[in-house]
Amino acid sequence: MEQLLNKIKGAIYGQAVGDALGLGTEGMTDEDMAWKYPSGITHYGDIFQDRHRKRWKIGDWTDDTDMMLCIANAVIEDKGVNLTTIARNFKEWALGEPMGIGENTFKVLMMGDYVDNPLGVSEKVWKKSHCQSAANGGLMRTSIVGLFPKAVEQCAADICRLTHYDPRCVGSCVIVSELIHALVYDKQCPSYHQMLELGRKYDDRIGEYIDLSRNGDIRALELQDDDTVGYTLKTLAAGLWAYWHAKSFEEGLLEVVHAGGDADTNAAVACAILGAKYGFNAIPSEYTNGLIYKEQLDSVISGIYDIICK
Numbered sequence: 001m002e003q004l005l006n007k008i009k010g011a012i013y014g015q016a017v018g019d020a021l022g023l024g025t026e027g028m029t030d031e032d033m034a035w036k037y038p039s040g041i042t043h044y045g046d047i048f049q050d051r052h053r054k055r056w057k058i059g060d061w062t063d064d065t066d067m068m069l070c071i072a073n074a075v076i077e078d079k080g081v082n083l084t085t086i087a088r089n090f091k092e093w094a095l096g097e098p099m100g101i102g103e104n105t106f107k108v109l110m111m112g113d114y115v116d117n118p119l120g121v122s123e124k125v126w127k128k129s130h131c132q133s134a135a136n137g138g139l140m141r142t143s144i145v146g147l148f149p150k151a152v153e154q155c156a157a158d159i160c161r162l163t164h165y166d167p168r169c170v171g172s173c174v175i176v177s178e179l180i181h182a183l184v185y186d187k188q189c190p191s192y193h194q195m196l197e198l199g200r201k202y203d204d205r206i207g208e209y210i211d212l213s214r215n216g217d218i219r220a221l222e223l224q225d226d227d228t229v230g231y232t233l234k235t236l237a238a239g240l241w242a243y244w245h246a247k248s249f250e251e252g253l254l255e256v257v258h259a260g261g262d263a264d265t266n267a268a269v270a271c272a273i274l275g276a277k278y279g280f281n282a283i284p285s286e287y288t289n290g291l292i293y294k295e296q297l298d299s300v301i302s303g304i305y306d307i308i309c310k
């Protein structure tokens, strides 16, 4: 039981740590980072205070972890998964004018009838994009679904579709949630081929990015590429890259953060996976203790743990 709790805490804290440090290089290229972080970025206190970043306090996380908490708190309230409660929490959060909310997420959540018909609204917004929009806003918050004791695939798909209807978004949420679930519950992790198969169930375009993540050099992922920053399959590749290649939590965190692009989201996903893999005790305490709202994480961890152990 102690090991289970260590893994649960690892996934939740991992996500928040990646999100909070990743804010430091969000939207940056190598040139930006060379100028703003001549000796790299390793601590929240290093975060360059430009117009974008100074809106957050040092040690705060962004929308990625906010939305993960919306899901977690709904599940704790209902002692199970009720999509309406999750949609209500998303809406309430969006009405608070949160910083860093994604464009697609904002469009969906701001529709007047969202809470009554979240899946219908989400599908409509996706179709309006000519079925092109496939941002990483579903994937960035899916770590919590991996902690559910059962029905992970269905829950990951349903909760993703609440705002992100594209099958590439759904498939990436399923893969990451299933991987985190296997790591936390000490089950056989999906192999490379099983991941490909799982991806193919949702969309043929997913496999290429699983392939890409097997490459040892994170630069092969081209995370700073303007046309694909924020694309769900890029973030999936970053997360899987960390899973295959990072030898420790900290190594994976710093590699993904220094890769720039949509770094807060890429690191939130990668570090949730690494936290589930290596456990909370493997995360350097300066990162966990430096999170200024960590009581919110602790409360969700104990709530989720109670549900699992009942």
Ligand SMILES: [Mg+2]
Residues within 6 Å of the ligand: 062, 063, 064, 100, 264, 265
């Ligand atoms: Mg963010």
